[in-house]
Amino acid sequence: EAIAASGVTTPVRVMPHPVMLGPPPFAHDPMSSDFTVLAMGDLKSSATRKNLVGAIEIYKRAFPDASSSVRLILKVQSDDAHPEFLEAALTSTSGRGDILFRTGSVTDTEIGQLIAASSVLLSPHRSEGFGLSLAEAFLAGVPALATGWSGNMDFMSDVPELLIAHTLVPVRDPSGIYRTPGQKWAEPDIDDAVAKLRALAASPLLRREVAARGRAAVQAHMQPWSRAALDQMPLGRLVDPA
Numbered sequence: 632e633a634i635a636a637s638g639v640t641t642p643v644r645v646m647p648h649p650v651m652l653g654p655p656p657f658a659h660d661p662m663s664s665d666f667t668v669l670a671m672g673d674l675k676s677s678a679t680r681k682n683l684v685g686a687i688e689i690y691k692r693a694f695p696d697a698s699s700s701v702r703l704i705l706k707v708q709s710d711d712a713h714p715e716f717l718e719a720a721l722t723s724t725s726g727r728g729d730i731l732f733r734t735g736s737v738t739d740t741e742i743g744q745l746i747a748a749s750s751v752l753l754s755p756h757r758s759e760g761f762g763l764s765l766a767e768a769f770l771a772g773v774p775a776l777a778t779g780w781s782g783n784m785d786f787m788s789d790v791p792e793l794l795i796a797h798t799l800v801p802v803r804d805p806s807g808i809y810r811t812p813g814q815k816w817a818e819p820d821i822d823d824a825v826a827k828l829r830a831l832a833a834s835p836l837l838r839r840e841v842a843a844r845g846r847a848a849v850q851a852h853m854q855p856w857s858r859a860a861l862d863q864m865p866l867g868r869l870v871d872p873a
Contacts, residue, residue, distance in 0.1 A: 644864060647785065647852050648761040650770060666701045666832045669749035671764055673708035677808040678716040682819070683707065685755040687723050687730065689821055693828045697729040701832070703753075706733045706745060713806065747771045750838060751831050755795055755824055757802075758816040759783050766852075769845035774838050776827055780817040786848045792827065792841050796820040 672681030690703040710717050724730040752768040754777040762783030765775040779794030797817035802809050
């Protein structure tokens with residue numbers, strides 16, 4: 632839209648972010664009796680934007696009492712760059728043995744296994760680029776509960792059960808990563824997120840159904856990368872069909 636508004640008339644083909652173009656995703660068991668919530672974020676891209684502290688609050692309000700069958704796993708990258716986040720997170724989770732931290736770098740295979748072993752991927756982000764981990768979760772059969780705003784809406788608009796309500800507010804990023812005046816991002820509605828997380832926990836059938844719809848949306852979004860679509864443009868002749 633910005634390119635068209637600037638007066639460019641040459642046709643522009645939009646290519647979506649490729650997702651899982653390699654090996655098939657890991658299998659997920661949507662009917663498992665255990666309920667595992669996964670939240671992920673690289674703090675170098677702003678702890679405030681990723682809002683993992685918000686994920687902790689949502690989980691604690693949804694499940695105020697620790698349980699052996701319900702858990703939250705926080706996969707945090709670059710925590711050494713933001714010690715204030717780790718301090719706040721550890722304080723918030725004190726006494727909750729059902730909230731686990733996993734830090735440091737992991738391989739793509741390990742990420743795939745972590746996502747597939749989860750019941751829900753929770754992302755109360757304030758803004759998102761594309762939402763690669765959300766798309767990967769859908770392809771693995773895992774529902775992604777995420778703020779209904781930003782890049783992930785390219786493939787989540789038809790799954791309202793998984794969209795966290797929000798309001799747009801001025802950007803306030805204490806880390807200083809996002810500091811341009813006049814910017815806005817989303818403030819997720821915690822009450823809405825709690826209600827939707829509880830609904831997902833209560834119904835394996837709901838989790839399976841919304842994950843299937845999410846997966847279909849991601850697969851449709853990837854159509855420009857199909858062999859047939861690539862053959863319709865010059866790039867297709869440069870791509871090995873094998």
